[in-house]
Amino acid sequence: MVGYVIRRLLSVCVTFFVVSILLFVMMHAIPGGPFDATEMPLSEAAKATIMARYGLDQPLYVQYLKYMWGVLHFDFGIPYQSPGETVLELLGRAWVPSLVLGGAGVLIGAPLGIALGLMAALKRNSWVDYLASAIATLGLTIPVFVTSMLLILVFAVWLNWLPASGWGEPRKWILPIIAYAAIPLATYARYTRSAMLDTLNKPFVTVLRAKGLPERKIIFQHVLRNSAIPMVTVFLPMFIGTATGSIFVEAMFRVPGLGAYFVSSIVTRDYPLEMALILMITVMFCLAYFLADIAYALLNPRIRLGGKGTK
Amino acid sequence: MINSNSTRTPTAKFVSGLETADNLPVAQNPLYYAWRRFLGNRGAVFSGSILLVIVLMAIFAPLITPTSYEEQKFLTENLSFPSAEHWFGVDDLGRDFYTRIVYGARISLSIGFVAAAFSVLVGLPLGALAGYYGGAVDWFIMRVIEIFSVVPPLMAALLFAALAGGGFVSIVIIAALFGWVQVCLLVRGQVMAFRNKEFIRAAQALGATPRYVIYRHLIPNSISPVIVGFVQAIPLAMMLEAGLSFLGVGIAPPLPSWGQMINLGIGIMFFYWHLALFPTLALAITVLSTTLFGDGLRDALDPTLKG
Numbered sequence: 001m002v003g004y005v006i007r008r009l010l011s012v013c014v015t016f017f018v019v020s021i022l023l024f025v026m027m028h029a030i031p032g033g034p035f036d037a038t039e040m041p042l043s044e045a046a047k048a049t050i051m052a053r054y055g056l057d058q059p060l061y062v063q064y065l066k067y068m069w070g071v072l073h074f075d076f077g078i079p080y081q082s083p084g085e086t087v088l089e090l091l092g093r094a095w096v097p098s099l100v101l102g103g104a105g106v107l108i109g110a111p112l113g114i115a116l117g118l119m120a121a122l123k124r125n126s127w128v129d130y131l132a133s134a135i136a137t138l139g140l141t142i143p144v145f146v147t148s149m150l151l152i153l154v155f156a157v158w159l160n161w162l163p164a165s166g167w168g169e170p171r172k173w174i175l176p177i178i179a180y181a182a183i184p185l186a187t188y189a190r191y192t193r194s195a196m197l198d199t200l201n202k203p204f205v206t207v208l209r210a211k212g213l214p215e216r217k218i219i220f221q222h223v224l225r226n227s228a229i230p231m232v233t234v235f236l237p238m239f240i241g242t243a244t245g246s247i248f249v250e251a252m253f254r255v256p257g258l259g260a261y262f263v264s265s266i267v268t269r270d271y272p273l274e275m276a277l278i279l280m281i282t283v284m285f286c287l288a289y290f291l292a293d294i295a296y297a298l299l300n301p302r303i304r305l306g307g308k309g310t311k
Numbered sequence: 312m313i314n315s316n317s318t319r320t321p322t323a324k325f326v327s328g329l330e331t332a333d334n335l336p337v338a339q340n341p342l343y344y345a346w347r348r349f350l351g352n353r354g355a356v357f358s359g360s361i362l363l364v365i366v367l368m369a370i371f372a373p374l375i376t377p378t379s380y381e382e383q384k385f386l387t388e389n390l391s392f393p394s395a396e397h398w399f400g401v402d403d404l405g406r407d408f409y410t411r412i413v414y415g416a417r418i419s420l421s422i423g424f425v426a427a428a429f430s431v432l433v434g435l436p437l438g439a440l441a442g443y444y445g446g447a448v449d450w451f452i453m454r455v456i457e458i459f460s461v462v463p464p465l466m467a468a469l470l471f472a473a474l475a476g477g478g479f480v481s482i483v484i485i486a487a488l489f490g491w492v493q494v495c496l497l498v499r500g501q502v503m504a505f506r507n508k509e510f511i512r513a514a515q516a517l518g519a520t521p522r523y524v525i526y527r528h529l530i531p532n533s534i535s536p537v538i539v540g541f542v543q544a545i546p547l548a549m550m551l552e553a554g555l556s557f558l559g560v561g562i563a564p565p566l567p568s569w570g571q572m573i574n575l576g577i578g579i580m581f582f583y584w585h586l587a588l589f590p591t592l593a594l595a596i597t598v599l600s601t602t603l604f605g606d607g608l609r610d611a612l613d614p615t616l617k618g
Contacts, residue, residue, distance in 0.1 A: 015458055023470070030474045141602040142595050143550045145557060149573060149591040157580055157587075164581075247465055248554060252577065262466055263558060266473050278466055285461040 008293070012286040019282050020071075020275070024064050027271055034080045034269040054080070067275065077272035081264060087276045090261070097167050098245030098257035104173070105180025106242045113185040114231065117192025121200065122219065132189045139186020145248035148179040152252065165254035176253045180242055191234060195227035202226075233296045236288040244281050345535075348611040355607020358600035365597055369416040378407050380414035381565040390583050400585040403575070408585065411567040412593050418568050419549045419597060422482055426548035427541045429487035434494025435537055439525050441495070442502025452495070459492050468551060472560040482561055486548035493547075494540035501533040535612040542605035546598045553594050569594045 035042065035050050042050070051057045055066060070077060076087035085093075120132035155175060156164035166172045199205065200223055208218045247259035254260075258277060265273040349355060368375060378384050385397070386405035393400045399408035441452040468485050475481030505511060506529070514524050555561035556570030564571065569590040576587030 011454075011457075014454075015461060018458060019462055026470055026474060030470075137603070138599070141546065141599050143553065143598065145554065145573065146591050146595045146598075149577065149587060150595075152577070153580060153584060153588055153591075157584055241463075244463075247469070247558070251558065263469070266469055274470075278462065278470075281463050281466070282461050285463070289461070 005294070008290050012283070012290060015286055016279070016283060020068065020279055021064070023275060023278055024067070025060070027274055028060055028063075030269065032269060034271065054078075067272075071279070076276040079265070079273040080270045081268050081273070087272050090273065091258070091276060091280070094256060094258050094261045095244075096257075097255050098250070098259065099243050101173060101176045101249070101255065101257070102180050102243040102245055103239070104177045106184045106239050108177065109181030109184035110188050110235065110238075112181070113188025114192045116185070116189040118196060118224075120189065120193045121196035124197070129193075132193060136186045136190040136193075139182045140190070142182075143248070144179060144183065144246055145252055147182050148176070148249055148252040151175050151179055165252070167255050172253075176249055176255060179249050179252075180246070184238055184242065187234065187238060188231065191230055192227070195230050196223060199223045199227045229296060229299045232299060233292040236292050236295075237285065240281070240284045240288045244284065345611045349607055352607045352610060354603055355611070358603035359607065361596065361600040362604050365416055365600070366420060368413055369420050372410075372413045372417055376407070376410040376413050378410055380406070380410055380567050382406065390579075390586075392583070393585055399589045400583070402572075402586060403579070403583075408589060411572065412569070412589050415567040415569045415572065415590065415593060416597065418479075418562055418566060419552060419594070422479065422486065422552045423545035423549040423601070426483045426486035426490055426551075427544035429483060430490030430494050430544040430548075431537055431541050433487060434491035434540060435498055435530070435533075437491070438495040438498025439502050439529055439533070442499040443506060443521060443525055443529060445503075445506075449499075452499075456492050456495065459489065464489050465554065468555060469558065469560065472555050477555070477560045477563055479562065479566075482552050482555060483548075485555075486544075486551045489551070490544040490547055493543060494537065497536035497540045498533050501536045502529045505529055505532050538612060539605065539609040542601070542608050546601040546605070549594075549598055549601065 033056070034054075035047055035056075048057070055063055058066075067077070074088070076091075079085070079087050079090050082090055116128075116132045116135065120129040123129060152164045152175065155162045162174055163172045164175070205218060205223060208222060209215075245255075245257040245259040247263060249255070250257045250259035251263065261273065262277050264270070265277065349359075373379075383405040385391075385401045385407060388397070388401045389405050390403055391397065391401045397407050397409060399412055402408045402411060437452055441449040468489065471485045471488070472481065475484070502525075511524060511528055514528060519527070552561055552568065553570030553573070556568040557574045559571075559574065561570060562568035572590035573587065573594070576583075576590060580587040
């Protein structure tokens with residue numbers, strides 16, 4: 001187990017460096033630069049000064065090494081589009097809307113999805129089951145900006161119940177949270193249903209029934225517990241995926257979150273912000289998968305008591 | 312992980328109504344049984360027919376639309392709402408919106424199909440190599456796939472689109488770049504399942520080169536996962552195209568793309584809802600029917616792949 005953890009952590013580090021090199025090269029390969037004169041024409045000398053100020057006049061590998069040295073000290077530089085603060089301060093500020101909306105989406109969608117999947121599995125081939133399947137299929141196939149668009153059209157444009165976009169007041173949060181909740185709801189409805197059906201068909205459930213245990217006890221104490229593993233392991237990656245904001249949802253609802261800043265950082269060639277965002281999310285995904293594997297090993301007695309690694 | 316599908320052959324015997332008088336099962340092409348399983352899946356047949364209609368509409372677009380997609384013939388009726396003459400209304404530049412939507416299917420479907428073909432082109436050989444050789448080759452390919460699984464795909468796609476400058480070709484390449492992973496994993500699983508079967512061992516013992524074994528035996532046996540991977544890559548590519556066009560880095564006007572129309576529509580939806588609704592519905596119906604069709608095909612071709 002310890003060896004496995006160390007191997008996985010090493011592979012996270014390797015992934016991190018490979019991704020950072022690829023990104024750095026790609027980002028700088030995009031034609032144009034952050035201080036090309038589009039709005040305010042700069043004199044050659046002024047531009048050279050600014051380029052030198054941000055180290056953009058040096059060869060690419062020097063820039064990369066300098067950047068990574070900074071990253072190791074948690075110094076991600078200064079965003080060009082908002083030079084009054086550091087990248088970390090900007091991220092801390094921009095993450096709030098993403099975290100609130102995405103986080104609430106998962107925290108509302110996941111339990112609903114579990115409940116739906118549970119009812120579907122217990123009442124197989126009933127209308128609940130068909131409803132759950134329909135919701136799961138729709139939620140997993142329809143792109144999120146289509147969901148958002150339909151929500152806006154129905155609730156903001158036609159019914160005029162809720163504001164269509166913005167961030168300020170909680171009333172504006174409702175529609176984006178519903179849009180975010182669709183994916184965890186669908187995922188969990190499907191996962192829970194198949195995990196429950198899987199367990200219900202196991203021989204030990206038959207034994208429990210033969211022994212005369214009440215059905216309620218069988219479901220909640222035995223079946224649910226044994227079906228929980230895939231449900232737990234899928235949670236963290238999903239949470240990260242949603243709580244770091246979706247480019248589309250934020251573009252649709254005009255929310256100033258991480259996704260929106262990412263789009264603007266690409267448009268304005270804001271290299272430090274671009275790098276920091278992608279690297280941060282990549283590392284969080286690596287760690288989420290890693291923790292999911294650990295959780296899987298810990299929850300599964302066959303692996304935990306076997307004392308062997310999971311792979 | 313996809314396991315061996317040793318269960319596949321016996322099922323053929325149990326398809327009812329196929330026994331001859333002396334009660335022996337009629338030997339049939341495996342595709343025949345797949346076809347029967349597919350027909351038994353009402354949802355898949357329904358979405359397949361819808362997809363077929365959309366494909367036909369895209370192919371015969373000039374025959375079923377009044378104007379060309381860029382002709383500003385109705386400038387006097389700018390932004391008018393749906394009517395008998397203009398089924399989906401007129402857009403902000405005086406173009407018949409129904410025409411734009413139908414031609415949008417051309418863009419969406421062609422990007423989906425071409426990108427899926429490229430995904431197979433890349434994923435098939437890599438999956439076969441990883442599955443056949445295992446070891447270091449497999450390790451390397453799996454690490455590459457791991458990188459693809461941790462980098463947020465949309466952010467990377469956006470970066471690529473900014474780099475390549477949008478347009479049909481670069482969207483196809485970007486979609487294939489993210490689409491090959493699934494095909495590769497499916498093929499790899501299938502090849503790994505067949506690698507140690509007797510007929511492969513026999514071929515190897517007779518001196519067949521790895522190249523021969525892969526081309527002659529393993530790839531033909533991977534045809535079901537390849538078809539499944541191909542069909543499942545289509546809606547992903549269509550969504551990517553719509554997404555990038557929505558963000559303004561995909562298909563450039565005057566070419567009609569649903570994502571681009573949604574982006575236009577959202578700006579004026581409070582006054583002209585039709586410009587937002589129709590492209591959204593078109594995209595939703597197309598993606599949904601393609602996905603359900605792909606799922607049905609997967610269940611029909613190879614029930615063990617059902618996820």
